[in-house]
Amino acid sequence: MEKEELEAIYPQFKAIIADALVVDEEEIELDKRLIGDLGAESIDFLDMRFQIEKEFKVVIKQGEIEQKARQLLGDEKFEAESGFLTPRGLEVLKQILSDVPSEYFKDEMKVSDIPSLLTVRTFCRLICEAQKETQEVLQG
């Protein structure tokens, strides 16, 4: 994601986070995790999704990252029976979430842990990608 693209999205998204999570904008940093660091709950993600749709005119689908990884690998190669990610699944997830600091990943992670990895920067990138997709569609 280009610096200019990030700068175009971040201030507006920061305001959305501050409003949804009832935190001061000063507390928000690009590499902070929405759940672990900023205290987001599942209802807050819905709230942010609604505000993103309104402000940026794009839809960030629930479970988008997981869906991408499954499409790349196939269900069986992505997730083991116990709900844990396979080693290959974890590798692909790290590629998809290349903007997430590596220390946030654990060696053994469950599929249900994926939302806990999402940082402010990840969301900015998702918004930027969704905007580009929309533009491409509009341009035919």
Add this chain to the structure above:
Amino acid sequence: MSFLFVDCILERDAGKRAVGVKYISLNDSFFNCSKQGAKPELSPSIVAEALGQLAAWVAMEKFHFAIRPVGGTVSDITISGSAKIGDKVFLESHIEVLDETMMVFSGKATVDGKEILSVRKALAPMLPTDLFIECKEAKKQFENIFQSDKQAESSSHGRSSFHSNQFCFYDQFTECSDEGLVGKKTLLPEAFYFADHFPKKPVFPFSLLLDCYMNAAKYYLKRHLGLSGRVSSTRIRKAKIYHFIEPKDTFVTKLISKGKKGDAYHFSFETTVEGKKVSGAEQVLFQLES
């Protein structure tokens, strides 16, 4: 006794908007009585609940009652008037967003053309109806809402008699200081509202929790600040329910006094069950009549 508050739907466009009516009769529940000799007023949170229920009915209708909105967040509730016994409250709910994951609506309630309450941007996750109530039962309740205004009015007089706002008071207040106070309440499983909210998974209604917040603020104004004037307007901002509060749960609410800004008293709230945050409201503003 019932926890369903829309007596009649006058107009509806499934998934988009609805206009309904709530008749206030002596047989209703959840009255507040602010002055001796004055007509009891329906608790404003019940008017907000009615607006939410109206939106919920048309949202459910759109999805053939397979999913329903439950709980969530509300950006702003402004209470500027009241509904008294004998009043006919017009309810108007507009759904801004509705899909398989969430419903967002805004609405207003009026009496004799005067707005008494508005709700802005209330968001609720859409969840499988079956988790809370049999789909068939929900559909039946919807069909039972009287489509005829006259029928609904006469029916409202026949409701079972029970009027009290005891449900929305804390069992105990402690730690009352300049910083605020702490309220504690244990939910009795036999509380009547659990029967409708909901039969298969009883949860404490968000609206009643907001009522608890308002009652705690009034208690604080009276007991700690010695102010007993009539509240002329109230605003609740950024209220959320993060996790359901269930029968037998004891919830603890911390009211934080944010002082007086302009002519309004500001408070914020945080509610926990066994230490886990279940709800909060960023601002509750009270303006007192001078």
